Amino acid sequence: MTTARSDTIAAQISRTLANRIIAGEIEAGAKLRQDHIAEEFGASHVPVREAFRRLESQGLVVSEPRRGVRVAGFSLDEVREVAEMRAALEALALRHAAPHLTRAILDQAEEANRTGDRAGDVQAWEEANRTFHRIILTPCGMPRLLKAIDDLHTASARFLFSGWRTEWETPTDRDHRAILDALRAGQAETAASVLARHVQTIGQKSPQ
Template sequence: MTKQEFGETDRSLADRSLAGRIASALAARIVAGDLAPDTPVRQDHIAVEFQASHVPVREAFRKLEAQGLLIAAPRRGVRVAPLDPDALIEVTEMRAVLEPLALRHAMPKLAEPDLAVAEEALLAAETSRDIAVWEAANRRFHAALWHPCAMPRLRATLDDLNRVAARYLYATWKELAWQPRSDQEHRDLLAIIRSGERDLACERLGDHILAAGQALHAHLTQPDRA
């Protein structure tokens, strides 16, 4: 899974340093579940894999800790962060506020090429049952709508939040009927944006994010969930 597939925008694409590349590769593994929660992540092993000194590896680890994907604990070292339902709600509520904010600023600048990217992503999602393809298309769809806001700090924050949210989707997608409803909500949202109804588009986007996050949270907190 490539960095482009994750639909990332400003900071991640600009960060082509060795530490940035290491962080991106590890983030992809954590999000997809290839590195399971609580798995130890050893600096020396990562340094050997990427033929790097420990300095960029430590920097990459700090980036991933800041994103909530790794945790460091005394005597336990660095490990993959657990799937925390409370963290999911925090990320969901932040996205539900910040993505509509970005969309509000983006809509006056949205051009046909931006909408074409969103349409392509929507079609890719609707025609695939592969979670990796769908999730990448989902992030491309969202980013296409708010990228023209021209607020780089906000876009970078949304990249981080969407990456963390994707991890929870990967962990639960087989057990939830998530795809048809989400695809339809995306199509409805795109139609509203094309009609120029900015307030309604921002409201629908926030509702869409909240509903998805709350469904994932409810599933993760089921008493019989292993």
């Protein structure tokens, strides 16, 4: 949403396209033509190509040399894969973050959780959910890990917005509270396994 105007054009295009793909405005498998996109953004195709590379590294598009890029598909298998990766990596991050979590941070997380619970639409809920996870994981101080988790989150969001999953609020809220309780009690290992199980539930609902 907040497309910082100071960034490079390539970064702006990348963000805009990412949002569209996540929101489902561009369907999976659709070809992205650099000239058309360049024209739409009033830019040349060079920054568009750079934007494509960024999207590729996030796993939102796939690129074949000389044959263009297309929006990455997401079968149920791929959704499960992302969920499993998230579970493994977020658990790892939480184990390392736990020693650095202060009372204030946990309160922040609880606030984010409440915000999510009050959210009216999926976008707002997803925003709050991501904030919650970020707050409790960032203190691990492992930038590469956090970047990887963030990209996986994005992929998950795509799945969420696709409407495959309608009932999200309740179990999430309960899991989040359980995680916070365990962390407050100093039981990092418990918190990590609840988190892992929690994340995996995303991949367990089939499209209906």
